[in-house]
Amino acid sequence: MSPDRSQFYRYDTISLSCEGHSNSTGWKVVRNTSEAGVRTCSSSWGFISSSSACIFGNIYPTDSGVYWCESADGEKSNGVNITITDRLVLLESPGLPVSEGAAVTLRCKAETNSSDLRFDFSKDGLPVSINSTGEMIIHSASKSDEGLYKCSIHGGEESLGSWLAVQDRLVLLESPGLPVSEGAAVTLRCKAKMSSSDLRFDFSKDGLPVSINSTGEMIIHSASKSDEGLYKCSIHGGEESLGSWLAVQGEINGHVHTDGVL
Incomplete structure (x- = not known):
C-alpha cells in the first residue's frame, strides 16, 4: 500500500493506492477502525479517484485504524496501522516492516515554524538522536533497530509512538x-x-x-x-x-x- 506512513495530522487529506500488486485495478482499499469496524473505500468513507486511488480528507483521530489492500479473490496485503494525531509534533516512519539492510529515514514534523528548532528522537523510551534537521537515518536496518520510536521538539511536545518492524531479508x-x-x-x-x-x-x-x-x-x-x-x-x-x-x-x-x- 502507498504511501507507506503510519502517522498523519488531523484535517490532512490522504490518498491510498494498491501499487505493486499484479492487476492493481482489481484491488480495493479496506480499513478497520474502532468506531466503524471493517469498511471498504467509498462504502462509507473516501472516494475512488480516476487513478483508482482511495482519497479521503478532513481526517480525524477516529479515522485511525488498520488499512490494507484486498483483491476480489480475497487476497490481502500487509496491514498498515495509521494514526491520525492532533498533536503539534508528528513522526513520519514506515508503516510496513522494513527489510534487514535497508536504509530507513524517520522524520519529525512540527506545526510550529522556527529556524532554530531542535528535535529529539527516542527508541523504547531512551534517547537515540538530537539534531536540527528533523531526520534520523538508519543506514542499514537490523533487528536491533526494531522498537517504538517517538520524537519531540527539544524540551517540548512529543509525538505519538510508531513501531518500526524489521524483517529478515530472504x-x-x-x-x-x-x-x-x-x-x-x-x-x-x-x-x-x-x-x-x-x-x-x-x-x-x-x-x-x-x-x-x-x-x-x-x-x-x-x-x-x-x-x-x-x-x-x-x-x-x-x-x-x-x-x-x-x-x-x-x-x-x-x-x-x-x-x-x-
Whole structure:
C-alpha cells in the first residue's frame, strides 16, 4: 500500500493506492477502525479517484485504524496501522516492516515554524538522536533497530509512538565490495534462505533484466565499464535483494583483487 506512513495530522487529506500488486485495478482499499469496524473505500468513507486511488480528507483521530489492500479473490496485503494525531509534533516512519539492510529515514514534523528548532528522537523510551534537521537515518536496518520510536521538539511536545518492524531479508546478492579491474572475471551470487531444488534466480542491472538461471550465479567473464551499474537479484517471481553497485576501473599497476561481499 502507498504511501507507506503510519502517522498523519488531523484535517490532512490522504490518498491510498494498491501499487505493486499484479492487476492493481482489481484491488480495493479496506480499513478497520474502532468506531466503524471493517469498511471498504467509498462504502462509507473516501472516494475512488480516476487513478483508482482511495482519497479521503478532513481526517480525524477516529479515522485511525488498520488499512490494507484486498483483491476480489480475497487476497490481502500487509496491514498498515495509521494514526491520525492532533498533536503539534508528528513522526513520519514506515508503516510496513522494513527489510534487514535497508536504509530507513524517520522524520519529525512540527506545526510550529522556527529556524532554530531542535528535535529529539527516542527508541523504547531512551534517547537515540538530537539534531536540527528533523531526520534520523538508519543506514542499514537490523533487528536491533526494531522498537517504538517517538520524537519531540527539544524540551517540548512529543509525538505519538510508531513501531518500526524489521524483517529478515530472504534474498541476498553477493558481489565485490571494491572496484574490479577491466578485464577481470566477476561472479555475482544470489543466495536464498529458503531451500528448494527448483528455484530460479533473476538478475537485473539498473532495473533491466540481464540473466535468469537456476544456478544462482551470474558470471561476467571480462568486465568492462559497460558492466558498471546497480545489480539486484530475486527469486523468480518473488522477493528481491537489496541493490549492489558494481564499479569497474582501468588497470593500475596490475589487477586489483577483490572478494568482498554485500
